[in-house]
Amino acid sequence: MGGCAFKSSSNNAKTIQAIVVNHNVLTSEEEKKIEGEILRQRQSKVKQKGALLEVRKGSIPATDAPTAQIKEVNKSSKDIELIEKSFEKHFIFTTLTHDQKKIVINSMKLYSLASNQVVFKQNQPGNNFFILGSGMLEVLVNDIRINTITEGQGFGELALMHDTPRTATVRTLTPSTLWGLDRKTFKKTIEDLNAMNYEENKAFIESVSVFTILKPAQIEALVGSLITFNYTPGQAIVKEGDIGDLLFIIKDGVVSCTRKNVELKKFVKGEYFGEQALIYNSPRTATCVAVTHVKCLCIDRENLNTALGSQLQAIIYKNSQFIVIEKSEILSKLSQIQAENLLNSMEVRKCQAGDVIIPNGTAKDSLIVMVLKGKVTANSEVYEKFSCIGAENIIENNNDILYDCDFITEGETDVAIITKNDFEKSIGGKYQTVTDNNEAFRVLKHVQLLRGLSNDNLNALLLVLKIEKYSDGDMIVEQNSEGDAFYIVKSGKVEVSIDSHVVRTITKHDYFGERSVIFHQKRTATVIAKGDVECWVLFQVDFNRVIDQALRTQLMKRIELQDDNLTLEDLVCVKILGKGMFGNVFLTVHKTKKIFYALKTVDRRKIYAYELQESLILERKVLMQLDHIFIMKLVKTLKDHKRIYFVLEYVRGMDLFDVIRKMQLVSEDDSRFYISCLIVILKHLHDRDIIYRDLKPENIVVDEEGYLKLIDFGTAKIVNKRTYTIVGTPHYMAPEVILRKGYTVAVDYWSLGVLLYELLFERVPFADEEDDPMVIYEIVLTARLKYPKLQKPMNEVKSVIDQLLNKNPSLRMGAGFEKLKLHPWFAFINWEKLLTKELKAPYLPKVKKLDPDLVLQYNGDKSLDGFMSKEEKDNLPAPSGKITGKWDEDF
Structure with a gap:
């Protein structure tokens, strides 16, 4: 679909392959009938696997087993055994721990039904998973019996994941009892247990002294890399003299630590051992044996380095140096890149007690010293851990003032040292000039007009800024x-x-006159200095010299989209672009400016019927934070008594799904171009704590210049910690989403890996031929990543895919986007030229240019409301709750 495609959040038509039964119960003839129907559906619906499965608040409530008597009863050992055996046949339960299964079983209720009663109906939303305790059931698809269910069989587990329609009807043949588990109970139980387990593991990691210096993101990476081991009484965990690479944290039990058969101590819950072997690869200095049943959390050196990006000791030093910078009034004014360069240029020294680190008579402005561990004394002055010595002297150029005493270490002390020359070289010049430019850069970064510029472009503008001084009363413009x-x-x-x-x-760091660098416009106001004033000034002639015409044109297009005064009365409808379950998207044109916009509309009746208020507020909040050349831009939100409206940038092009098929063969270079665009997009999102959660070819438009544009933010979410909602498209969904273990931005890396695999090999890596969500989920969780036989080696790109499709989200992320961009496979990508659209795109979609004058001539007198009303359905369910009037005040 050309233009700004609006993807439906509803699930597309499902295969009749019943998920409510075990497939091996069907006869071969029945299987052939079903397989034939599946094949016909696949052939008629190529985009079947693009169907989005999403939990939406307030969807139509499910009414499973409406005639059943439901009781909470104590379960006998026989009941528990029956349920546990049934669990073994459903992957959704096999991934649970013993404790989780116990709690889930305890929460199941007993449903009693007479014969010929409906358990649930085909095409109705589902809410429960059932296990047949006694009796017999029949399974019907389109009113034709395809199977029976006998005691101990479980069915309907997809309902525990989300509320997609049932694929079959299940009815009692005899009086029956069923054990039922509803989605809300299951969801809360699993989420609560996973959240508790995560917080407990996090607390254990934070209790290890060697990890206390780590940043929150690094702690998160370590928690995700923990492995659990269980030991029986008397079992050796580590042996003296062995080379070890594991750190052990005791979660439960008691461990005896001995050396030469002499017990040194006992470790209990919360204590740890093995950190020296982990860091230094040294032999074990003691033997540790389980006294009781012991559960340990472990992390090995390889996973540690993969999660954190380098040696642990180097990270500890670097984190300590960052803390020094953050505490220093002088050094905290450096940018992130300047601080990184400074740290990389510093020499770290391990000192013994009594070492002199700054001799008496040293020039005060000659060096900077950071205390990373231990303490340093100078006469009566004491410099504790995280202190900084000499920063103020360097920036004040106190070259003729000397220290009058030795600076001496007390005990084992680690310091980081840099000379004045190396300091200025690392930060890019004299401190005062550099930090002044940092202030100007921060302002430029927030100027709406310049948001489309890359950091390199902004740094180029810094070089041509002039400083002008004005006295009280001077007219500036x-x-x-x-x-x-x-x-x-x-x-x-x-x-x-x-x-x-x-x-x-206007005061310090405010600005004015920004439009004059692009547009030839007369000044709309007079500006006069009140007292002495200094300004950074960017002249139009210098702007044009630094920013080329192509980029200026690109900026002008973005600026044209900004229209705070736009109203519904300004727009004329051209045609419908897309229809979804909850809303529609129309192509519109501005009556006077003649700019095309995509207008997404959501009928208020649907908003209230499906309780979409919160999701619309979130979508607006997400879009308001985004302003990127590769992301569809929100121009404005509007409302009236009938609808909520999103006025969006109209993107001419084709979605990536169709482009892939038009290209027939997507080369490795083509894939690299598209994935690089997506890396830039995801970094923009993740820097703002936004998870996209549905990255797939159908949600990406290739615009008329051949570059990617991300659209449809209906499933995006702003997340500061972890979230548990099952959202996305099954083939692109990360394992941690399926398992409800809690997830962060790493899920978008997984989807990126799936997409890269699909670009290169014309199929998704897991369950490509499957349409049944439960089958897809199971394959995603259990299957190993395999590659087709290749005519030529593709080792570099395969290592990228291996990383992105690592089932451990912490190892998948590695050290973040910057580390990913440094991978050899991306060596030939010029990231700045990519942002300015100077790289040649693999494919240019053929799009028809619309003449706004002709469109207005043909449609100008048509009612906007009338045009939209024709596309809206009236058969809506009644609102499910009380209608409140203030939720939309920001629209």
Whole structure:
């Protein structure tokens, strides 16, 4: 579908392959009938596997077993055995721990039904998983019996994942009893247990002294890399003299630690051992044996380095140095990159007690010393851990002042040292100039007009900024004069007046006149200095010299989209672009500006019927944070008494799903281009704590220039910690989403890996031929990643895919996007040229250019509301709850 495609959040038509039974119960003739129907459905619906399965708050409530008597009863040992055996046949339960199974079984209720009663109906939303305790059931597809269910068989487990329609009807043939588990109970039980387990493991990691210096993201990576081992009484965990690479944290039980058969101590819950072997690869200095049943959390050196990106000791030093920088009033003004360069340039020294690190008579501005461990004394002065010595002297150039005493270490002490010359080289110049530029850079970064520029572009503009000084009363710009410069207030304040009336005061780091660097416009106001004022000034001539015409044109297109004054009355409907279960998208054109927009509409009746208020608020909140050349832009949200509206950038092009098929063969170079675009997009999202959660070819448009544009943010979410909702498309869904273990942005890396595999090999890596979500889930969780036989080696790209499709999300993420971009497979990608669209795109979609004048001539007199009403259905369910009026106040 051309343009801005709106994807339905409803599940597409499902295969009749029944998930409510074990397939080996069917006769071969019945299997052939079903397989034939599956094949016909696949042939008629190529995009079947693109169906989005999503839990939506307030969807139509399921009514399973409406005539049943439901009781909470104590289960006999025979009942528990029957349930446990049934669990063994359903992957959704086989991944649970013993304790989790116990709690789930305890929460199951007993359903009693007479004969000829419906358990659930085909095409109705499901809510329960059932195990037949006694009696017999029949399974019907399109009113034709295809199977029977006997005692001990479980069915309907997909309902525990999400509320997609049942694929069959199940009815009692005899009076029957069933053990039932509803989705809400299962979801809460598993989420609560996983959350508790995660927090407990996190607390254990944070209790290990060697890890206390790690940052939250590094702690998260370690928690995800923990492995659980169980030991029986008397079993040796480690042996003296062995080379070890495991750290052990005791979660339960008691461990005896001995050396030469002499007990040194006993370790109990919360204590740990093996950290020296983990860090230094040294032999074990003692033997540790389980005294009781012991459960240990373990992490090995390889996983540690994969999760954290380098040697643990180096990370500890680096984190300590970052803490010093954050605590220092001087060094905290450095940018992230400058701080990184500084740390990489510093020499770390391990000192013994009494070592002199700064001799008496040393020039005060000659070096900077950071105390990373231990302490340093100078006469009566004591410099504790995380102190910084000499930073103030370097920036004040105290080269003629000498230290009058030795700086001496007390005990084992680690310090990081850098000379003045190396300091200035690492940060890119004199401290004052560099930090002044940092201030200007931060302002430029937030100027709406310049948001489309890369960091390299902004740094180039910094080089041409001029500093201008003004005295009290000086006129900086005059109303109605020709604008040729953009101003940022470096210090002081200025008054802005229109027609001699003061309208506002601008102070430090505010700016004015930004549109003059792109547009030839007269000044709309007069600006006068109030007191002494310093401004950074960017002249139009310098802007044009640094930013080429192609990029200026790109910026102008983005600026044209910004229209805070736009109203529904300004728009004329052209055609429908897409229809979904909850909303529609129309192509519209502005009556006077003649700019095309995509208008997403959601009928208020549907909002109230399906309780979509929160999801719409979230979608707006997400889109408001995004402004990127590769992401569909939200122009404005609007509302009236009938609908909520999202006015969106209209993207001319084809979705990536169709482009892949048009290209027939997507080369490795083509794949690298598309994946690089997506890496840039995901970094923009993840930097803002936004998880996309449904990355797939159908949600990516290849625009008229051949570059990617991410669309449809209906499933995106702002997440500061972890979330548990099952959302996404099964073939692209990460294992931790399926298992409800709690997840973060790493799920988008998994989807990226699936997409890269699909681009290269024309199929998804897991369950490509499957449509049944439960089968897909099981294969994603259990199957090993395999590659087709290749005519030529593809080792580099395979290592990228291996990383992205690692079932451990912590190892999947490695050290983040920057580390991923440094992978050899991306060596030939110029990331700055990618952002400025200077790289040649693999495919240019053929799109028809619309003439806005002709469109307005043909449609200009048609009612916007009338056009939309024709596409909306009236057969809506009644609102499920009380309608409140304030939820939409920001639209």
